[in-house]
Amino acid sequence: MSRSFLGLPGRRSGGFPEAAHHALADTQLRRNLRKATTTIRTKRARVVGELADWEELREAGRAIKERTLRHLDVYLEQLESAVIERGGVVHWARDAAEACQIATDLVKAKGETEVVKVKSMATDEIGLNEFLAENGISAYETDLAELIVQLGHDKQSHILVPAIHKNRSEIREIFIREMPSVPAGLSDDPVELAMAARQHLREKFLSAKVGISGANFAVAETGTLAVVESEGNGRMCLTLPETLISIVGIEKVVPTWNDLEVFLQLLPRSSTAERMNPYTSLWSGVTPGDGPQEFHLILLDNGRTNVLKDEVSRQSLACIRCSACLNVCPVYERTGGQAYNSVYPGPIGAILTPAMKGVEKAATLPYASSLCGACYDVCPVKINIPEVLVHLRAEVVDSKRHRRLPTGEAAAMKAMAWVFDSPERLERAQKAARKGSGVLARDGIIGRMPGPLHVWTDTRDAPALPAETFREWWRRTRGQR
């Protein structure tokens, strides 16, 4: 594999703080993000406010996901049987390597060297495009935003709007540079840009024999897959090629069509702030004479059963990838998605990535949050993201306990525990700290603390210690200990 699972190639290493520091220096990026997230956020709040039973819908979505995850094995087997019954083939992939190999073998078996793709986070997660390229197969992204990212040799930064970090003039430059068919004098007018992309893609749609997709939902009772998109490009990918390969995370299963109905109401309002989704494609196996005549479903685990085992993190598998949590997150709005070094950025990425990969491999992500709770408030399936973040932070701390040399934080916490364990020690420490505080403070504020403590004051001021502690006040006013 050309990249490790969930990590993105070409990204800066060193974790979220370093990548965020780098992103914060990019003022154009911050302007683009602020404009885009503010617009989507405002529209979403308006359309969600139109529904009197929005909270009941959210609760229904949460309950369906919870029940499905509790009986995931049963629904997956039901899905498998229904897909096979309708002429499809089902493959099970334990990890990214297996899923990539299965998909590549299927394309090779058709003797093809080109595939068209519908926007799919699962295929991004497993690094499918890179794997196909290593095997001599070119994958063409057909979603407009994914196309911009692919042509720009860039990485996506938003679940729904992967090119959110690019403005119109930057997109125009990419098109002029990368599209041979682009008309002379292309402007940055959105209609002109969309027409240029359409021209570029049309040829691929008509020539490709294999299409690759993900799916937003998979209905167990009928083996039906659903792709929800806004442009219609997905529909062309799903219907024109002779062979369709769908790579779908095992958590995407929903038991029945009645359950699907709930999510088809929750998703468009939460994601693109639309009352109804423009293009919802549904297909069940193979229909003779209509659409692809060969259908393969690859069911992907890739760490999901590890998340399922964890009673607190499990709720993150309920995510329907609406991106509402990204658009309200003050951290995401300033750093953008690439700082998370994961296919899944923002608050959901901060919990899903470490839960799937293991906290040792993404130890800084659970801290990429102010724990303000805005993500929880907007999540259409009520994932308690702050709760999972705190749980994962505890796991990060626990994962460092076995080290022979304790971290600075662990040593400091041990010392604090020793001090807090005794009233006398605490009082002596407070007196000493007050003396130090008196020397360092200016106008009641400590701007920089000495030694390793400077990390705290690098990004915030610390208040000077008060002249009197609570215990001293108590003794003075009540005359007792």
Ligand code: SF4
């Ligand atoms: S966690 Fe919730 S709000 Fe965020 S993308 Fe998933 S479903 Fe949407």
